[in-house]
Amino acid sequence: MATDVMPAHSETSRPEDNYLTASKGIMSWLVTLDHKRIGVMYLIGTMTAMFLGGFLALLLRAEHISGTPTFFTHDQYNQLFTLHGAIMVFLFIIPSIPAALGNFILPVMLGAKDVAFPRMNLCSFYLWVIGAIFFICALLTTGLDTGWTFYTPYSTNTSQTNVVLATFGAFILGFSSIFTGLNFIVTIHTMRPPGMTWFRMPLFLWSLYATAIIQVLATPVLGITLLLLAAERMFGLGIFDPKLGGDPVLYQHFFWFYSHPAVYIMILPAMGIISELISTFSRKPIFGYRFIAFSSMAIALLGFLVWGHHMFTSGQSEMVTIIFSVLTFSVSIPSAIKVFNWLATMYKGSIVLATPMCYALSFLFLFTIGGLTGLFLGALATDIHLHDTYFVVAHFHYVMMGGTLVAFIGGLFYWWPKMTGRMYNEFWGQISSLIVFVAFNLTFFPQFVMGSRGMPRRYYNYLPEFQVYHVLSTIGAFLLGFGLLLAAIVLIVSLFKGKKAPANPWGAATLEWQCGSPPPLANFEKTPTVGNPYDMNSVVWDPDTESFIRRGDVPPVTD
Ligand code: HEM
Ligand SMILES: [Cu+2]
Secondary structure, three states, X not given: OHHHHHHHHHOOOOOOOOOOOOOOOHHHHHOOOOXXXXXXXXXXXXXXXXXXXXXXXXXXXXXXXXXXXXXOOHHHHHHHHHHHHHHHHHHHHHHHHHHHHHHHHHHHHHOOOOOOOHHHHHHHHHHHHHHHHHHHHHHHHOOOOOOOOOOOOHHHHHOOOOHHHHHHHHHHHHHHHHHHHHHHHHHHHHOOOOOOOHHHOOHHHHHHHHHHHHHHHHHHHHHHHHHHHHHHHHHOOOOOOHXXXXXXHHHHHHHHHHHHHHHHHHHHHHHHHHHHHHHHHHOOOOOOHHHHXXXXXXXXXXXXXXXXXXXXOOOOOHHHHHHHHHHHHHHHHHHHHHHHHHHHHHOOOOOOOOHHHHXXXXXXXXXHHHHHHHHHHHOHHHHHHHOOEHHHHHHHHHXXXXXHHHHHHHHHHHHHHHHHOEOOOHHHHHHHHHHHHHHHHXXXXXXXXXXXXXXXXXXXOOOHHHHHHHHHHHHHHHHHHHHHHHHHHHHHHHHHHOOEOOOOOOOOOOHHXXXXXXXXXXXXXXXXXXXXXXXXXXXXXXXXXXXXXXXXXOOOOOO
């Protein structure tokens, strides 16, 4: 597979070239088949989406500086939270780690030259661009006010906004996600170099593999659901409309059958990054490798069985509700296994508080709060009270933003020297992580409190007793925006002012640190030596190159 595509994009390269300098000009990027360049393009695209979604979030929070109408009408507020949610979920969080970091890192970490289907990879990027354009068109024409969930009957019968355009956008984005997943599955199955057995794969790759299974199996369900929704709205088919014999709750089943597994598309790769960071910066092999690997697979499979916890108040039968509640609790087991193993890895490690590790520690704290508050929502009695309140908003921001986004930034700082060949400023990187951590809690912790006291989500006004929480949350949000901007500035400045990065600045033992920074076009000049990915003793600091290098006396594995 890859062998027949490699010559196509390596024939012009010279030995001193890396993937950034091998060919020049905008066209060499736009039609590139190199997974690294596609990863970089995805990175630019998803980061742009993140800052756009973040800007909308600040507008939402600004509205809540007072409990009376401040800047927007209720209709505008509905549009703002819909676009914020839809952009963050479909354009940012779902593609972010797999398509940007995963695309860049997966083949290098695996010891392969590229993904299995480079053309499909490029196609997936352009599908993302087209889907994003549909979304932006909906934003510029009539906006969108259904919430990111597109619930019927509002989306089919009532909303005056351009629902069809936005659903087509999400439909196309779905294909982009499927293509990425398919590519990763085939790459991991067929392109492992000699010695790279399944249980020598770094845990980030296991997490991407588990994610890819969900992408391939769950996304088609969303696709068909959105098509049915668009058809219902345009032609009044009566699939979801009770007047015509349909059932609106059916829509919720379809939607969450994808969208709960989709939360694991968002969080599993983040967990994979954390496994790498915790091990590298504790300078210790990961504790419980197999448990972490299998827990990713368990989460991916169990994740398909719990969608009904989003529908406890929809009138589904009591029996079904109890079953979904029990199953929901069972998903917390593999997640807790991971957290335990990360803590055990740090125990007695020599912890280095480099920026990526600071973000990883934030993740541990924030994800644990997010996960544990999920249990209150998964328990029937408490969910009836908490459903559709700010408690839910706080819960999913702790997992999606405190979890996925924070891990994503940690991973970005970690692999940045590899991707760009430049070291960033460590001091300002650490400061950014501190600001993000404090500001995040200031923004979202008050939401747990007001939610549990009855503040409903998706309201643009509120009663005076909620004022103090909203004001704290708004101040936190602006500070958080500043922290994220600072992180972006630290990275961008490094491109111009950063020291040249060595091949292995961190002392990690996974394969991506064996090739140059940035990697050559074909990743490795010669097939890399595969060993235990967490054997920190196999690398030593070399003062001459100011880099960690592989010890010569470590025997290569050949099985
Ligand atoms: C692991 C990453 C997770 C992510 C990314 C995530 C994300 C979300 C999102 C986006 C919602 C809001 C859905 C809406 O708009 O109504 C939500 C709600 C919910 N989550 Fe999570 N979640 C995660 C983990 C968990 C866990 C570990 C549990 C329970 C053990 C859980 C239980 C729930 C429940 C029951 C709801 C529905 C609440 C309600 O509607 O009242 N989630 N989650
Ligand atoms: Cu769910």
